[in-house]
Amino acid sequence: MLDQIVATREQLPVKESTDSRTIAACQQGDREALRVLFEEYKDRVYSIALYSLSGDEMAAGDATQQVFLKLMTRIGQFRGDAEFATWLYRLVVNTCHDEHRKQRRFVALADSFLQTSAGGESPRASYARKELAGRVQTAVAELKPKLRWPILLKYVEGLSYEEIAQVLNCSKGTVASRLNRAHKALGRRLSHLKNEI
Amino acid sequence: MFSKHITSLSSAYFHDELRPRESQRVAEHLMSCTPCRADFDDVKLGAKFAEQLQIVSAPDSVWAGVVDQLDYKSVRRMRLWFVKPLAIAAMILLVIAGGLVWLRSNSNTGGAPWNVARLGGSPRIDSQNIEDGSKLGVGQWLETDATSRAEIDVATIGNVEIDPNSRVRLLETSSSEHRLELARGRLSAHISAPPKLFFVNTPSGVAEDLGCAYTLEVDENGNSILHVTLGWVSLQLIDRESSVPAGAACAMKRGVGPGTPYFEDASELFRTALSKFDFADNQSDQTAALAALLSEARPRDVMTLWYLLMRVSAVDRASVYDRMTSLVTPPQDVTREGVLNLDRQMLERWKAKLSIRSDPPQKKVHSFLKKLWAETLGRIHGYQGKW
Structure with missing residues (x-):
């Protein structure tokens, strides 16, 4: 999983202002606009889903998919009186709650989170970092x-x-x-x- | 500087979420307070661990899944565009139909057990003493002893008072029929409903309500006596039927059925003679009784004689007709020959002239419609007003 890491908090701007025209286009059913929003938020939505669903990648993928489907069907309800990110993360939280309720696939936490690897590091450093990341993620999940x-x-x-x-x-x-x-x-x-x- | 500990502000201080002045005061407090500094170190350690959480890239398959789902939904929407309006229309129809069925079934509140109230003593339903909220269900017996009385709500169409030493059972309750069985004792019914909705079975015949108030009594032998105080009641057993108007009474005998109705202010001799005529076992007693009836009859008793026309032999029918015409003038289009031949239309015309109906039919219909409307309105709005 570590090779999938695309950025740390410092590397990725976490509060990008979402273009209101993109949102408006999305409200009109424009899939390209949805794609823009997807690209902007997909990793953070997926990450939060992954951490909240005990590291179950399949469930996290399903939850992320559901979030963007809901975004497309419910974005008409977004009135702009709240930050788009706030509105989106509320969708994420609710979707993860739902997913958690129906989740039947059991994944051993430590095993899942520890299946990470990193490139560009010595095997020893990679192992240490992998282990630390896994422990933190497990502790958060608990x-x-x-x-x-x-x-x-x-x-x-x-x-x-x-x-x-x-x-x-x-x-x-x-x-x-x-x-x-x-x-x-x-x-x-x-x-x-x-x-x- | 804060005089109290600031442990609750540790995270906010660490994340720089405090106002500048507040933040400065927390910093000053931490310099001098060992417990708060230890707490802050704990928070800082936890935060350092939390900072290890990293963003993980979503698999490419997620977008493909989103697109597939959107395509599927749009195709499904196109194929099934008619389903939603159809479902809404079906739902509306269902609600309307359900409402109509409910209104119809509740206009006379069929099916549900009847409310029962204790009027005195210890009446029982299936051996259980009647208390507040007791109900009489189909098949259940209500029994009173020598000192007890009870009142039953006949759905929403009226009520029945059960006198002492009575035994009553609910046989049926539905939107089209409410039926009690009176095995013994006496009941007083007050019914406000369309005709042929409330019935009381007795061992000697059936009392059919025609919109009225009456008292019905059954003795230990299963014989009955009906007293009508308002409207009309029809008594029946197989092919024998008597319609009894207000102010009149009629006896029924087990195995025979209803006798002939008579006004209760008739002479004692008339009433005794009528009882003999209706239920005597031999022909000679009946003949003597008929003679006494004709002799004792008043103009008001022509109602009784009218029934006798159909219950005597052809020879005696002429005597009855002659006595009737001596007491009242028959309608112009009613002839002797027709009556003696039991012409149905002539008999009905004469019956109508005898004003055997107490309420004009249109008045009854009007009254019923008003009641139905009031009940329906009452159910919808809790309306309890009177007309």
Whole structure:
């Protein structure tokens, strides 16, 4: 999976303003416009789906597909009074909830997340990085959903507290509180790896 | 500087989500507060781990899947464009049909058990004492002892009071028929409904409501007596039938059926003679009784004599006709010959002139329509008004 990594948070601008003309075209059923939106958001949508669905790549692929199908059928409801990204991530959260409910395929978390590889690194460094990434992803996947979602929206999607609050339909204070608890939980679970970061 | 600990602000401080002044105060607090600094270090460690989360590229197959699904949906939409309007139309029809069926079935509230109330003592339904909210279902017996009484709601069309020492069973309740069985005792019915909707079976015959109020009593031998106080009641057993108007009564005998109706203010001799005529076992008693009837009859008793025309021999029919015409003048187009030959149309015309119907039919229809409308309106809007 590591060879699929296309960018880190620093490399990928996480808040690109979505062209309102693209959205308008999409609302008219223009598939090319949908393709533009797909290319812009597909990796982040897929990543968040993957992390929220316990690393099940097939389920994450299905969820991503569903998100963009819903985007096409429901974009008429987007009125522009919210950020498009916020609206889209709400779709993502709801779709992942649905997918999680109907998910029957069981994937051993560690096995799935540890099946990553990296190019351009020494085998030892690659292994260490692979192992650390796998442990973090497993620890995140094991968080309660209400703690996991703020972490994913913050660290995968790069949303602000205000935006996370809008996506999760809660207050900014709640987001801060849940992130506090999530951080501490991750720190405790992964404390034995603190020398590797 | 904060006087309280700032552990709840650790993540927000780390992510620079605090206002500048707030952020500065947190920083100052962390410099001097060891517990908060330890907490912040925990948060920072967790955040460092979370930063290891990386974006993974979506497989190419996802877009292909999106396109396939969109194509499938659009083709399906084109092929089945008519399904949605058809489904909506079907749904509307279904709702209308359902509503009509519901209104029809509920206009007389068929099927559901009837509400029962205790009026005194300890009446029972299938050995269970009647309490608040008790109901009488099809097949269930309601029984009263010497001191108890009960009231039954006949769906929504009226009510029946059950007197002491009575035994009643609900035989059927539907939109087209409500039927009780009175095995013994007495009931008083008050029905406001179209004719031929409420029936009471007794061992000696069936009382068919024609929109009325009446009392029906069955003795230990299964013989019955009907007293009508409003409207009309028809008594039947096989091919024997008597229509009884308000103010009149009629006896029924087990194995024989209904006798001849009579007004309750008739003389005692008249009523005794009529009972003998209806139910005597030998011909001579009947002949004597007929003579007494003709002798005792008043103009008002012509109603009884009218029934006798069809229940006597041809020879006696002439005597009855003559006595009738001596008491009241028959309609002009009713002839002696026709009556003696039991001409149905003439008999009906004479019956009509005797004003045997208490309410004009149009009044009854009007009353029924008003009631039906009020009930329907009441169900829809909770309307309880009176007309």
